[in-house]
Amino acid sequence: MAIENVISRAIVQNFSTKFQENLIVDAAIVGGGPSGLVAAKYLADAGFRAAVFERKLAPGGGTWGGGMLFNEVVVQQDALGILDDFKIDYAEINDAPGYYTLDSVEMASGLIFGAMKAGAKIFNSVSVEDIVFKDRQVAGLVINWTPVERLAMHVDPLTVMAAAVLDGTGHPSEIMQLAINKAGVKLDTETGGILGEKPMWADKGEVSTVANTLEYYPGLFASGMAANNVRGGYRMGPIFGGMLMSGKKAAGLIAAKLSKP
Numbered sequence: 274m275a276i277e278n279v280i281s282r283a284i285v286q287n288f289s290t291k292f293q294e295n296l297i298v299d300a301a302i303v304g305g306g307p308s309g310l311v312a313a314k315y316l317a318d319a320g321f322r323a324a325v326f327e328r329k330l331a332p333g334g335g336t337w338g339g340g341m342l343f344n345e346v347v348v349q350q351d352a353l354g355i356l357d358d359f360k361i362d363y364a365e366i367n368d369a370p371g372y373y374t375l376d377s378v379e380m381a382s383g384l385i386f387g388a389m390k391a392g393a394k395i396f397n398s399v400s401v402e403d404i405v406f407k408d409r410q411v412a413g414l415v416i417n418w419t420p421v422e423r424l425a426m427h428v429d430p431l432t433v434m435a436a437a438v439l440d441g442t443g444h445p446s447e448i449m450q451l452a453i454n455k456a457g458v459k460l461d462t463e464t465g466g467i468l469g470e471k472p473m474w475a476d477k478g479e480v481s482t483v484a485n486t487l488e489y490y491p492g493l494f495a496s497g498m499a500a501n502n503v504r505g506g507y508r509m510g511p512i513f514g515g516m517l518m519s520g521k522k523a524a525g526l527i528a529a530k531l532s533k534p
C-alpha cells in the first residue's frame with residue numbers, strides 16, 4: 274500500500290475509533306478553557322469517560338494570552354496543588370506573598386497535556402450548537418464542525434449522549450442559554466434565568482467563580498466564567514486560581530452525582 278494510503282487510513286480509522294468511543298460519555302465538557310480542562314483531568318483520573326468539545330482549533334480558551342497579551346498569569350496559593358498535579362511551574366511574587374506568576378503558554382499547554390494524559394479526550398474545532406433534552410434532563414450535546422458553523426453550511430449535526438454536561442464556555446454561558454431558549458428550563462438561580470456577569474472585582478470574582486460552580490439543572494453543570502455569568506459573579510481578569518479550582522469543584526460535583534446508585 275502506498276505510504277499516502279497508510280497515512281490517510283490510519284488517521285481516518287483512529288479518529289473514527291476515538292469518536293465512536295466518545296459518542297456516549299459520562300461527562301461532556303463544552304469548552305477547553307482552564308476550568309473545562311481541569312474538570313476533564315480530575316474526572317478522567319477518577320475513572321470517568323470525559324470528553325471536551327472545543328470550538329477553536331487550539332484548546333486553552335483565555336489562558337494563552339495572559340494579560341493584554343503579556344503572556345504571564347497570576348494564581349493564588351489555594352490553587353497551587355492543582356498546578357502541581359499538572360506539573361506546571363510557578364514563582365512567588367516578591368512583594369505579594371501568597372500570589373504567584375506563571376507563563377501563560379506553559380499553563381495552556383500544561384492543562385491540555387495533563388487532561389489528555391489523564392485519559393480525557395479533546396475534540397477540537399467542534400462546536401456545540403444544541404443540547405439533547407429528554408425526560409426533563411439534559412442528556413447530551415448536538416455537535417458540528419466549527420467550519421460548518423462559521424460558513425453557515427446547511428449540514429445536519431451529530432450527537433453525543435452524556436450523563437452530565439458541563440458548560441465551560443466562558444463569558445457567554447452558551448449551553449445554559451441554549452437550555453433556557455430551546456428547552457425552556459428554569460435554572461437554579463434567583464430568577465430561573467441567567468443573572469449576568471458583573472464588572473471586575475478580582476478578589477470577589479475569584480471566590481464567586483468557585484461558589485457559582487454548581488449543577489443548575491438536572492444533568493447540567495457550569496464552571497469558570499460561565500458559572501459567574503449564570504449566577505451574577507464578578508469578573509477577575511488574568512488571575513486564574515478561581516478557574517482552576519472551579520474545574521476541580523465541577524469534577525467533584527459530577528463525580529458525586531454519577532457515583533450515586
Ligand code: 48F
Nearest residue numbers: 304305306307308327328334335400401442443497498510
Ligand atoms: O473562556 P474560557 O477560557 O473558559 P473558562 O474556563 O476560563 C475563563 C478564563 O480564560 C478568562 C477569565 C479569567 O479571568 O475570565 O476568560 O471559564 O474558554 C471557554 C472555551 O469554550 C469554547 C471557547 O472557544 C473557549 O475556548 N467554547 C465556547 N462556546 C463553545 C465552545 C461551544 N458552543 N462549543 C464548543 N466550544
